[in-house]
Amino acid sequence: MIDRLVDFLGHKPKSALTIILILAVALALVSAGLALNLTHFGRAPYPSDEIIPFSLVDDKVIYTQDSTNVIGENKTPAQSFPYTGMKMLFQVDYGNGIERLPVADFGNQSHLSIGLNAVMHQVLMTTSTLNVSIDITDTTGDGSFDQGDTIVFDIVPLKEGYVFTFGLLWVSMDDHGAMILEDSFAIDDGKLYAWFSHALDDTPWYQPYWPAP
Numbered sequence: 001m002i003d004r005l006v007d008f009l010g011h012k013p014k015s016a017l018t019i020i021l022i023l024a025v026a027l028a029l030v031s032a033g034l035a036l037n038l039t040h041f042g043r044a045p046y047p048s049d050e051i052i053p054f055s056l057v058d059d060k061v062i063y064t065q066d067s068t069n070v071i072g073e074n075k076t077p078a079q080s081f082p083y084t085g086m087k088m089l090f091q092v093d094y095g096n097g098i099e100r101l102p103v104a105d106f107g108n109q110s111h112l113s114i115g116l117n118a119v120m121h122q123v124l125m126t127t128s129t130l131n132v133s134i135d136i137t138d139t140t141g142d143g144s145f146d147q148g149d150t151i152v153f154d155i156v157p158l159k160e161g162y163v164f165t166f167g168l169l170w171v172s173m174d175d176h177g178a179m180i181l182e183d184s185f186a187i188d189d190g191k192l193y194a195w196f197s198h199a200l201d202d203t204p205w206y207q208p209y210w211p212a213p
């Protein structure tokens with residue numbers, strides 16, 4: 001077959017030139033596609049901040065508070081954020097639309113002050129698409145959200161391609177807010193990605209998303 005092709009090209013140089021040009025273009029296109037694939041090879045589908053204390057255990061996403069936030073650095077004794085006055089906001093980005101839970105109380109100080117490893121169950125969202133609830137554990141039972149306390153997100157179904165964002169803040173009696181965290185997380189190919197987020201920060205600085213007095 002090769003001998004016939006060589007003989008054919010030798011008798012028809014114009015056809016040979018056309019075929020060579022076609023092959024050159026095809027080779028260039030294949031090379032470009034290969035380079036594009038190599039460019040995307042190994043690129044993570046979502047951001048990932050390694051210092052964010054999220055983990056994935058038995059299809060549940062767990063956030064572990066890794067520090068104690070203090071109200072007023074100059075106060076003596078220092079006071080961590082009590083569950084009373086804490087607010088949260090939860091959002092799901094489906095890719096083709098966003099659903100957001102209105103600002104709600106986070107936990108309940110009376111339920112989380114009953115001793116070591118006090119646990120409270122709280123439903124965040126029940127829709128035709130998702131059921132989302134959290135279990136808050138106060139490891140010391142002191143009624144404050146501090147180091148070692150956990151939030152277990154039970155999301156059914158925990159689907160890939162959805163981006164979940166959780167905002168948590170403390171609101172003082174005079175309605176001045178102190179942000180504790182706002183993180184997003186998503187699952188891809190069985191791996192958890194978590195990153196610092198600004199997805200909830202879509203209001204002006206003078207009108208934050210916690211309720212006005």
